[in-house]
Amino acid sequence: MKELDQVVIRFAGDSGDGMQLAGNRFTVVTSLIPNDLATLPDFPAEIRAPAGTVAGVSSFQIHFSDHDILTPGDKPDVLVAMNPAALKVHLSSLVPGGVILANVDAFDERSLSKAGYSSNPLDGDELNSYRVYRIPMTKLTLEACKDAGVKPRDAERSKNFFALGLVSWMYTRPIEPTIDWIKKRFASNELVREANLRSFKAGYNFGETAELFESQYEVAPATFRGGIYTSVTGNTALAWGLIAASRLAKMPLFLGSYPITPASDILHELAKLKEFGVKTFQAEDEIAGAGSALGAAFGGSLAVTTTSGPGIDLKAETIGLAAHLELPMVIVDIQRVGPSTGIPTKTEQSDLSAVVYGRHGESPVPVVAARSPSHAFEAAIEACRIAVKYRTPVYLLSDGYIANSSEPWMLPDVSKIEPIDPNFLEAPNHVDDEGKSSYWPYVRDPETFARQWALPGTPGMEHRVGGLEHQDGSGSVSYDPLNHERMVQLRQAKVGAIAKDIPPVELNDPDGPGGADVLLVSWGSTYSAVMAGVKRVRTRGMKAAMAHLMYLNPFPANLGEVLSHYRKILVPEINSGQLCTMLRAAYLVDAQSISKVQGLPFKTAEIEAAIMDVIDND
Amino acid sequence: MTDVATTNGKVTSRKDWASDQEVRWCPGCGDFTILAAMQTMLADIGARRESTVFVSGIGCSSRFPYYMNTYGIHSIHGRAPALASGLAIARPDLDIWVITGDGDALSIGGNHFIHAMRRNININIVLFNNQIYGLTKGQYSPTSEVGSVTKSTPYGSIDTPFNPISLALGAEATYVARTHDMDRNHMMEVLKRAHEHKGTSFVEIYQNCNVYNDGAFSDITGKDRRADYLIPLVHGQAIRYGQNGEYGVARGDDGHLHLVRVDEVGEDALLIHDESLDNPSQAFELSRLARGPHEPTPIGIFRSVERPEYGYEVARQVAEVESKKGIGDIAALLQSSGTWTVN
Ligand SMILES: Cc1ncc(C[n+]2csc(CCOP(=O)(O)OP(=O)(O)O)c2C)c(N)n1
Ligand code: SF4
Ligand SMILES: [Mg+2]
Numbered sequence: 015m016k017e018l019d020q021v022v023i024r025f026a027g028d029s030g031d032g033m034q035l036a037g038n039r040f041t042v043v044t045s046l047i048p049n050d051l052a053t054l055p056d057f058p059a060e061i062r063a064p065a066g067t068v069a070g071v072s073s074f075q076i077h078f079s080d081h082d083i084l085t086p087g088d089k090p091d092v093l094v095a096m097n098p099a100a101l102k103v104h105l106s107s108l109v110p111g112g113v114i115l116a117n118v119d120a121f122d123e124r125s126l127s128k129a130g131y132s133s134n135p136l137d138g139d140e141l142n143s144y145r146v147y148r149i150p151m152t153k154l155t156l157e158a159c160k161d162a163g164v165k166p167r168d169a170e171r172s173k174n175f176f177a178l179g180l181v182s183w184m185y186t187r188p189i190e191p192t193i194d195w196i197k198k199r200f201a202s203n204e205l206v207r208e209a210n211l212r213s214f215k216a217g218y219n220f221g222e223t224a225e226l227f228e229s230q231y232e233v234a235p236a237t238f239r240g241g242i243y244t245s246v247t248g249n250t251a252l253a254w255g256l257i258a259a260s261r262l263a264k265m266p267l268f269l270g271s272y273p274i275t276p277a278s279d280i281l282h283e284l285a286k287l288k289e290f291g292v293k294t295f296q297a298e299d300e301i302a303g304a305g306s307a308l309g310a311a312f313g314g315s316l317a318v319t320t321t322s323g324p325g326i327d328l329k330a331e332t333i334g335l336a337a338h339l340e341l342p343m344v345i346v347d348i349q350r351v352g353p354s355t356g357i358p359t360k361t362e363q364s365d366l367s368a369v370v371y372g373r374h375g376e377s378p379v380p381v382v383a384a385r386s387p388s389h390a391f392e393a394a395i396e397a398c399r400i401a402v403k404y405r406t407p408v409y410l411l412s413d414g415y416i417a418n419s420s421e422p423w424m425l426p427d428v429s430k431i432e433p434i435d436p437n438f439l440e441a442p443n444h445v446d447d448e449g450k451s452s453y454w455p456y457v458r459d460p461e462t463f464a465r466q467w468a469l470p471g472t473p474g475m476e477h478r479v480g481g482l483e484h485q486d487g488s489g490s491v492s493y494d495p496l497n498h499e500r501m502v503q504l505r506q507a508k509v510g511a512i513a514k515d516i517p518p519v520e521l522n523d524p525d526g527p528g529g530a531d532v533l534l535v536s537w538g539s540t541y542s543a544v545m546a547g548v549k550r551v552r553t554r555g556m557k558a559a560m561a562h563l564m565y566l567n568p569f570p571a572n573l574g575e576v577l578s579h580y581r582k583i584l585v586p587e588i589n590s591g592q593l594c595t596m597l598r599a600a601y602l603v604d605a606q607s608i609s610k611v612q613g614l615p616f617k618t619a620e621i622e623a624a625i626m627d628v629i630d631n632d
Numbered sequence: 633m634t635d636v637a638t639t640n641g642k643v644t645s646r647k648d649w650a651s652d653q654e655v656r657w658c659p660g661c662g663d664f665t666i667l668a669a670m671q672t673m674l675a676d677i678g679a680r681r682e683s684t685v686f687v688s689g690i691g692c693s694s695r696f697p698y699y700m701n702t703y704g705i706h707s708i709h710g711r712a713p714a715l716a717s718g719l720a721i722a723r724p725d726l727d728i729w730v731i732t733g734d735g736d737a738l739s740i741g742g743n744h745f746i747h748a749m750r751r752n753i754n755i756n757i758v759l760f761n762n763q764i765y766g767l768t769k770g771q772y773s774p775t776s777e778v779g780s781v782t783k784s785t786p787y788g789s790i791d792t793p794f795n796p797i798s799l800a801l802g803a804e805a806t807y808v809a810r811t812h813d814m815d816r817n818h819m820m821e822v823l824k825r826a827h828e829h830k831g832t833s834f835v836e837i838y839q840n841c842n843v844y845n846d847g848a849f850s851d852i853t854g855k856d857r858r859a860d861y862l863i864p865l866v867h868g869q870a871i872r873y874g875q876n877g878e879y880g881v882a883r884g885d886d887g888h889l890h891l892v893r894v895d896e897v898g899e900d901a902l903l904i905h906d907e908s909l910d911n912p913s914q915a916f917e918l919s920r921l922a923r924g925p926h927e928p929t930p931i932g933i934f935r936s937v938e939r940p941e942y943g944y945e946v947a948r949q950v951a952e953v954e955s956k957k958g959i960g961d962i963a964a965l966l967q968s969s970g971t972w973t974v975n
Contacts, residue, residue: 254965270718425966478698479704
């Protein structure tokens with residue numbers, strides 16, 4: 015038994031090989047050790063890419079350790095390659111000397127040629143610098159299922175469990191939780207259950223008896239703060255955050271949505287959770303997704319619409335109306351590679367400019383971004399809080415990486431989360447010259463500029479709101495030039511006032527403000543790689559500071575002051591420098607963009623290199 | 633309880649339903665009589681102002697909510713059915729009207745329009761059909777007849793128009809009616825029935841735009857020719873029209889509906905109108921009798937049938953799950969995919 019402090023494993027195979035399932039089950043047992051972990055699922059862009067081709071390869075990477083980690087790891091130490099295409103796609107990212115567990119049965123002539131190999135790499139010299147294990151996974155799986163009454167074609171599909179069993183043995187994962195899970199998950203299908211159980215055990219036993227492997231490895235439990243933990247993906251945490259916000263505000267949750275990758279799982283999750291009084295509506299398109307949410311908001315629901323890039327273009331006009339009517343709603347954008355359909359399954363942060371600026375007219379909308387899978391819970395509650403308190407649409411940004419990857423999450427004490435007060439108005443707020451009382455929809459709180467809001471169904475509060483410019487206070491249609499200017503300023507001031515209501519940006523600089531040679535500004539999912547990169551250069555004695563932005567509009571009130579301490583500012587983004595441009599415009603600072611647009615998150619090493627580069631060139 | 637209309641315990645009359653905003657349509661516009669019919673009908677039936685919401689898109693017609701002393705949203709072009717759908721699902725207790733135009737509902741908003749009816753969401757869609765874009769000053773619309781000369785079709789339009797009744801029937805609508813702006817009593821009757829209907833009600837109103845498309849429906853609505861051009865649809869009665877009832881609708885030997893002379897086919901051959909037929913085919917055939925408002929045109933309720941209402945079904949599913957699983961507990965939800973404890 016050898017001790018390791020951390021390992022990165024990548025399960026890769028054809029999209030029909032069940033690699034996501036194997037990866038997810040491995041994640042669950044790893045969380046039980048408990049190791050700290052982060053995962054990165056990577057799906058083929060097409061659902062039905064031809065089997066066996068490089069386009070059809072699906073992978074799942076997990077990084078686990080005995081210490082605090084932030085990212086799914088730059089390069090895998092172990093590659094499970096279920097077919098030649100998987101090897102072809104992923105070999106270059108494996109660490110030198112890394113382990114390859116290859117399903118040798120899949121390396122036949124046909125599969126090799128489909129993957130574009132003219133000869134079998136398992137036989138040549140190409141893999142000499144790796145530790146290659148040629149394992150007949152298909153054959154051993156069929157063998158294990160021989161007496162189970164399963165047809166060979168069906169039995170073969172259990173080979174992902176064989177691989178899972180083998181890797182579980184190699185890294186001394188407990189097997190009971192997986193066995194229990196298989197029994198439960200396939201309770202109604204005896205044959206599949208048997209095949210999966212036998213294959214899983216066969217894989218595990220193969221490790222033990224084959225004498226192929228020098229030793230098993232152990233990754234000791236990480237130290238976690240005391241508490242109850244679960245493992246969540248970003249989309250699940252976000253959906254749960256919306257439900258929690260609905261409870262905190264005592265407003266029923268309404269979701270209007272149109273399916274789109276990688277946002278659909280939020281719709282799926284909320285559609286299941288009707289016991290929380292959630293109403294989900296799969297609309298005819300994204301426009302109706304947003305429109306139905308705005309209609310529900312008018313009726314007093316906590317209204318949400320979820321989508322990804324192409325959908326936000328369609329929703330823009332409705333969001334402008336919501337900003338104009340001053341009604342709360344949350345627009346969730348799980349960003350993916352654009353423009354146009356782009357690469358739907360890959361991640362990007364390229365919608366930032368669109369959500370901040372992408373509407374006609376002066377139409378300010380607050381923007382909040384989740385930084386990690388579990389943080390999506392908190393970010394969702396915060397987006398809802400701002401929306402309800404300020405009567406405004408709020409954009410909640412996540413991305414494909416956060417959406418599908420998972421991490422351990424110490425569960426918050428939900429009873430301690432601050433309630434959200436919708437503060438509905440139930441009695442008239444205006445008396446006219448003749449002493450008649452009525453409700454004026456645009457009477458505001460002098461500090462927050464939030465308007466007083468009454469719901470339909472309340473007698474005596476009947477009123478009309480609309481997309482035509484209206485008089486502040488009464489809400490009557492008004493084309494008065496000065497009133498329009500005042501309304502533009504008020505709507506802007508209201509969003510601006512949120513800066514006083516959010517925490518100041520936290521500066522992470524061990525030497526105090528201005529102490530470090532460079533400041534890195536992260537937002538959204540770049541948080542983890544930037545944090546890991548900063549930590550790593552510090553271990554080499556370099557001085558790097560970091561500030562992470564959860565709020566992209568408005569910026570925290572102290573951001574300008576924090577930036578002013580640094581001569582060198584780096585802004586790594588999975589786009590071409592959108593936040594960087596905003597910071598330069600807002601604060602006249604010489605921030606430099608570190609841009610990556612490959613549909614993949616930053617690697618720690620890339621951040622590290624960028625920091626060294628700027629410090630070395632000083 | 634009296635049988636007089638009340639809102640919030642007070643008797644209402646038409647003026648209680650009028651807002652304090654000055655009505656700004658062109659003098660003589662058909663929209664005025666529709667507004668009057670709506671206000672009078674709601675007062676008459678004792679609707680409650682506080683639970684009535686008018687949602688509109690954009691267009692002359694879509695200014696309507698500003699003039700109603702109820703809750704209202706003047707939204708964006710074509711999207712009123714989408715907003716109204718969300719509101720109706722979230723708040724089944726409300727009475728929701730969608731006010732729309734031929735451009736608003738059938739051009740930019742066509743998708744929302746058909747899907748609301750398909751789902752049978754409890755909203756009343758009132759389409760002011762003037763066969764023109766009024767607000768944008770006179771371009772042709774999806775209901776303009778072929779050959780219409782408008783600002784954007786100086787040589788005559790070449791696209792085939794929609795027949796809104798046929799479209800609604802094709803979209804699975806459960807209540808489909810047509811009326812016109814020159815007959816307040818008929819409008820009130822059709823709107824009242826729309827209001828009573830559970831699910832989506834669709835009412836097309838032939839509305840005169842006296843500025844950009846004056847007289848588009850005058851054959852049907854004008855007192856002089858009305859008898860020969862307006863075919864009244866009355867449930868349970870033979871479909872018959874003409875100064876002296878000399879014309880009617882009957883099914884011919886070819887299996888299709890035709891306009892007939894009663895003295896040629898005999899009274900017994902006339903089609904008896906049945907708005908409650910589950911199969912929409914006959915209603916559809918009636919909607920095809922006239923190719924445009926210059927031919928004898930059926931006016932009245934084409935179809936009125938029952939089908940589960942969407943908002944009710946949504947609420948029923950929620951209630952069923954709540955009673956089966958118990959009201960959700962957030963702390964338990966966060967632990968639902970398995971946990972581990974660190975001391
Ligand atoms: C997105 C968008 N496109 C175009 C317009 C301009 N527009 C406003 S109303 C209208 C057509 C109105 O026609 P109709 O629905 O028939 O209403 P009417 O004025 O005849 O009552 C158009 C094109 C708009 N307001 N918004
Ligand atoms: S333009 Fe036509 S439809 Fe619009 S208000 Fe004037 S008359 Fe009415
Ligand atoms: Mg029109």
